[in-house]
Amino acid sequence: MKHAQYDVLIVGSGAGGGTVAQALIPLVQAGASVLLVEKGPRFRDDEFTGQELEMASALYEDGGGFLTADGTMTLAMGVAYGGSTVVYTGTSLTAPERVIRHWEIPGLDYKDLVTRSEKYAAENNAHLLPDEEINENNRLFVEGCRAAGYEARQFPVNVKGCLGSSLCNLGCPNQAKQGTNRVQLPRAEQGGVEIVTRAEALRIEDRAVVVRVGEAQPDEKGEPSEWKPGDYRVEAATVVLAAGSVGSSTLLLRSGFGAGLPRLGEGFTCHPAFILVAEHEREITNDVGHPKSYYLDRAEQEGWVLETCMYFPFVTAKNLTGxxxxxxxxxxxxxxxxxxxxxxxxxxTARNRITVDRRGRPAVHYTFTPSVVESMVDATRAATRIFFGAGAVRVHAPPADPPLIERDEISRLDERIHSRFFRPARVSVSAAHPMGGCGMGGDASQSVTDAWGRVHGHPWLRVADASLFPDSVEINPYLTIMGLADRVAEGIMNDHGANSASLGEER
Ligand SMILES: Cc1cc2nc3c(=O)[nH]c(=O)nc-3n(C[C@H](O)[C@H](O)[C@H](O)COP(=O)(O)OP(=O)(O)OC[C@H]3O[C@@H](n4cnc5c(N)ncnc54)[C@H](O)[C@@H]3O)c2cc1C
Ligand code: SF4
Structure with missing residues (x-):
């Protein structure tokens, strides 16, 4: 095994890891060495072809088919230089105040978090698209919401020079979407942070991480690693885990940290989701233009959110029942x-959690609670009214049997769409917002880290990703992750004496 030594080692390069890497540039300028290891490869611009099957298998964990333990849901997680921000759609919302207050994290102030999130929204060019760039799928959603008595809101999206190819979830072929792969990571590298791709952290030891660097296979997309293939033991005064909710929880569990951290792996949420489609009599532009411009937020009142979307033929086919x-x-x-x-x-809930099997592989245990099923059913009824309000002739609703609902059935929606038809594994549910597992809180009996991502009992170890969420954020999460990761970076700067400001509390 080869050996290396750094002041700070970051694991993972997505929303959390990319943020920390960039925010530590001043530390590097002050003479510290910072390394980031990323399991996925670095892709060249010309490798983003927009081809569905080829890109899904290159960019996603298990090709996008990572299954929960009982096989009733898939989790979508990006594995690349840039993590899930390479495949995200780029909708850019900050956390609702009521959610952060409900989290009740000692030392986490809502205003501080939202100010930091807004800094990254600006850095990523988050803005509302002008009217002429809104496609018909999105316009119909707004119209349908109005007809059904709802008010749709417009998403700020973080694009620069978007050509409207609608391929965001396959990695933008036009380099328009602003993920950490385009913004924070290149800046971090210019600022002296070293990034090694195809480098998987296998185990966390005391102030050290065992890393395996893999070889690029012939005909595989992505650049070879910056380091020679093989195993490395990297020592670091500070280790930052930003491998995502499943990745960071798995690493800590696999490395034996569960003994002193009884909450490790608990508190997993993910915003379970499914696609509804409705047939119109005429063609509509659904696959041209940015796919996600509007949403309807009923999280506080009814436990659901609707978003416009456009999925590619394979994903759509998989999501249709029958x-x-x-x-x-x-x-x-x-x-x-x-x-x-x-x-x-x-x-x-107590049941939904991440564990590891005997070989140290993640198992995500997730059961749809009755209230989640009711939320999905209620949301499906609302979406069906929206579709018909927009002029659709029939709607495909997975929690209905038969799933096709004709327009003249609109008065029978409560009976046609019902929780008794929601059969786990029959309805194709997928989630792209894994959260929790290393939740923040006051002490080790209730949580895994403090409000600055520091793991209880291990002052050299921090977490800086979606696993920090003590409960779901109830909205698209990436800006909240960046806001929290920014706080983690500030704590590290203080640990290393690089911040001159008096902070008045331990971070
Ligand atoms: C299809 C899709 C669409 C989305 N759209 C939106 C959106 O529009 N708006 C929004 O706010 N959010 C969106 N999200 C969610 C958002 O992308 C994620 O919440 C966010 O990127 C999570 O950040 P993270 O740092 O926790 O993890 P990630 O961004 O997933 O990064 C984790 C990284 O760690 C790496 N890693 C894992 N294990 C190891 C290991 N052992 N060693 C080394 N590296 C490791 C992974 O390869 C990955 O690169 C979307 C997600 C998906 C999948
Ligand atoms: S819609 Fe815009 S951001 Fe999305 S893939 Fe196409 S060009 Fe990129």
């Missing part, structure tokens, strides 16, 4: 389909 002629008829109608994504804003 087989054979009815399935293929709907798929043939693809150019006439309007699409809405349903997200349930799930809450922490």
């Amino acid at each position: 087989f054979g002629p009815s399935h293929s008829t709907l798929m043939r109608a693809f150019p006439r389909l309007q699409m809405i994504l349903v997200l349930a804003t799930d809450k922490v």
Whole structure:
């Protein structure tokens, strides 16, 4: 095994890791050495082809098919230089005040968090698209909401020179979407932070991480690693875990930290989601233009959020229930389909948690609680009214049996769409917002880290990603992760004596 030594070692390069890497540039300028290791490869611009199957298998954990322990849901997690920000859609919202207050984290101030999140929204060029760039799928959502008595809100999106190819979740082929791969990581590297890709952290030891650098396979997308393939033991005065909710929790559990941290792996939430499609009589532009411009937030009142979306044929086909002629008829109608994504804003439960198996691999245990099922059903009914309000002739609703609902059935929606038809594994549920596992809080009996991401009992070890959330954030999470990671970086700067400001509290 080879050996290396750094002042700070960051694991993971997504929303959290990319933020910490960039924020530590002043530390590097003050003479410290900072290394970031990322399991995924670094992709060249010309490798983003927009081809669905090829890009999904290159960019996602398990090709996008990472299954929860009982096989009823898939989790979408990016594995690349840039992590999930390479595949995110770029909707840029800050956390609702009521959610952060409900979290009740001693030392976490809502204003401080939102100010930091807003800094990153500006840095990533988050803005509302002008009216002429809104496609018909999005316009129909606004119209349908109005007809159904709701008010849709517009998402700020973090794009620069968007060409409207609608391929955001396959990695932007036009380099328009502003993820950490385009903004924070290149700046960090220019500022002297060393980044090694294809480098997987296997185990955390006392002030050290064992890292395995893999070899690029022939015909595989992505650049070779910056380091020679092999195993390394990297010592560091500070270790920052930013491997994502599942990744960071798994690493700590696999490394034996669970003994002193009884809450490790607990508190997993993910905003379970599924796609609804509705058929119009005429073609609508659904796959041209930015896919996600509007949403309807009923999280506080009803536990759900609706978003506009446009998914590619394979994902759409997988999400439609049924087989054979009815399935293929709907798929043939693809150019006439309007699409809405349903997200349930799930809450922490004792059963939903991350564990590791005997080989140290993650197992995500997730059961749909009755209230999550009710939220999804309620959201499906609302979305169906929105579709019909926008002029659709029929709606495909997974929690209905049969799933196709004709326009003249609108008065029977409560009966047609019902929780008794929501059969786990029959409805294709997927989640792209894994959260929790290393939740923040007061002490080790209740949480894994403090409000600055410091792991209880291990002052040299910090967490800086979505695993910090003690409960779901109830809205698209990346800016909240960046805000929290910014605080983690500030704490590290203080540990290393690089901040001159008097802070008045331990960070
Ligand atoms: C398809 C999709 C669309 C999304 N759209 C939006 C959106 O529009 N708006 C929004 O706010 N959020 C969105 N999200 C969610 C958002 O991208 C994530 O919440 C956020 O990126 C999570 O940040 P993170 O730092 O926790 O983890 P990630 O960004 O997932 O980064 C974790 C990184 O750690 C690496 N890693 C894991 N284990 C190891 C290891 N052992 N060693 C080394 N490296 C490791 C992974 O390869 C990955 O690169 C979307 C997510 C997906 C998947
Ligand atoms: S819609 Fe815009 S941001 Fe999304 S992939 Fe196309 S060009 Fe990139």
